[in-house]
Amino acid sequence: MKRAMALCLVLLAALLSFGTVPAPARAEGASLSVSPTEGPPGTTVSVTGEGFPPAAPVDIVWHTMEGNRVSGSGFTPVGWTITTAVANAQGGLTASFVAPYDLGGPPHRVEAVVGSASAANASFTLTRRAWITPTEGPEGTVVTIRLVAGGWTQYDNNVAITYDNAFLGFACSFNSQGNITLWLQATGGVGPHVIGVYPALFYGPSDGPTPWKHPALNPDDLPVRYEPELFTFTITEGSGGRSYDRGTDLREVTAPDSLLLPNVPAQAVQDGTAHLAVGNGAKGVAGGDLPWALAGFPAGARVDIRWNTVVGETQIGGTLGDKFLGWVYTPTNWTLTTVVIAGDGTASGLLRVPFDYGGLHTIEAVVDGQVLAVADWMTVPRFTASLGADGRSIELSGTGLGWEKYTSVWDILYDNQLMGWVAGMISGGNVNVTIPIVGGPGIHTLEIHEGSNGWPYLNMHESPWPWEPVYRFAFTILEPDSGAALEANILLWALPPLFLAVAVIGFVGGRIHRTRVARKSPK
DSSP: OHHHHHHHHHHHHHHHHHTOOOOOOOOTTOEEEEESSEEOTTOEEEEEEESOOTTOEEEEEEEEEEEOSSSSSOEEEEEEEEEEEEOOTTSOEEEEEEOOSOOOSSOEEEEEEETTEEEEEEEEEEOOEEEEEOSEESTTOEEEEEEESOOOSTTTSEEEEEETTEEEEEEEOTTTTTOEEEEEEOOSSBEEEEEEEEEEOOOOOSSSOOOTTSOBSSGGGSSSOOOOEEEEEEEOSOSSOBOBOOOEEEEEEOOTTSOOOOOOOOOOOOSSSOEEEEOGGGEEETTSEEEEEEESOOTTOEEEEEEEEEEEEEEEESTTSOEEEEEEEEEEEEEEEEEEOOTTSOEEEEEEOOSOOSEEEEEEEEETTEEEEEEEEEEEOEEEEEEOTTSSEEEEEEESOOOSTTTSOEEEEETTEEEEEEOOTTTTTOEEEEEEOOBSSEEEEEEEEEOTTSSOOTTGGGSSOTTOOOEEEEEEEOOOOHHHHHHHHHHHHHHHHHHHHHHHHHHHHHHHHHHHHHHHSOO
16 A cells, blocks of 8 residues: 555656746856947847857847836836847857847847846947938928937937028937938028038036037037038029038128237235236136236245136936936146245246136145135137138137036027037037038128027127127138139030031041942942
8 A cells, every 4th residue: 555655656746747847047157248339220230148058048138218208207118039049059149130220329238038037238339320311402302311329318319400500400319219300491502501410418407508409519518429410412403592612711800899808917016915916907818828926925935826727527317327417517726837936025927828718717826835825817718710621611619618607608600590509618618610611602600609508698798797709700602713614614515516516527427438338349
């Protein structure tokens, strides 16, 4: 009886074992890599891995975000299997997938999953790509502008569009999984026209500059750098006028609100106490003269002339790392020069204004680590311009741009139309930007105004910041040489009659040749 019971138990255990699903082997220590690690949608991506359980099926999962920023529901992380593979006998893995048309911005997590367990991770960054179609046509042609891999965060989900350097508006990619499509009508004279796709900031804090959704002409001040993309659409026929893309005779234009700086020496008060004085009305442009004078210091003392300023950087935050927290600044200083005081307690000299932020700076006279005297100095923003080597662009250079809310953002007007903004908030107040030249024959204008919200403050001289000047430039677009054009037109008109004459001569010559051959032939 006992023997029969034992046999039954053995048989039961054997039967149960047939219905048991073995647990998948764990993929501890597995690794995953992708190549390349970035590229636009449509890129073929190779996946390799090691340390997986031999013969284990592996799902390669693409992770992204879905949602939008304005409905109140926010964004949700999602993922899907983009390809599958089976590990070889050594635990190696090879696979490939095509990068999807999905959100750009932060890198996408590419995950290897064995069973239901995460085994390893890699990342792939989708890079933006933009284009237009068609690239030429008659006036009124509807032009399609496409962009893929637009982002979803506050700092990479917008682009701003310009036409012939005029700001049209913005486009957003967070609700369309990174894909942007828009249309505009080609207008203007026959010839080239420039369509610009510029990076733009969606939103950020209000206690600093607020140029939201406007074209960022220099991407250096953005948390993530996206280069502007410029496209040429050529109007082949139109109702009148012509457009060209070369300029000449670039010059600066002055007005009552233009830059004006005094030229006066520094004079320190001599009353027995330490004083530091600066000349030129205590203001000047970066690279310009900074006269200084000391009085009332101990004879023979070594005095450091110290410049106080800030260092700027962008800041990103939020639970998902998708919030732009603005530009933040940390105080710093450095020594401009060190001087030895003369027997009468004085010293003086001439320094160059540092290529630093515009606005108010404190200059200190320091002896043995102790500040004995201070003076204030105002660095005034300055813009200069030059023509590009081929005459197709204006190279704009700014120095001494500010770092505070109402001194940092400067707006560009091209032919009295808003183009976009520039700043030097993380580059010490320095900026360089290229402006494409486009327009009909005649004089064209470029103006630079301060405007913290992306809109030009046109009467800054009557504001609390009257020391911020306006910079104006003019240049000329000329028609191509009329003599050359006339010769070309004459040649074009002459070609059809010339072809006809050649054909007639050939026909007549052929008839004469055949007639002579016929006469010589034996009958």
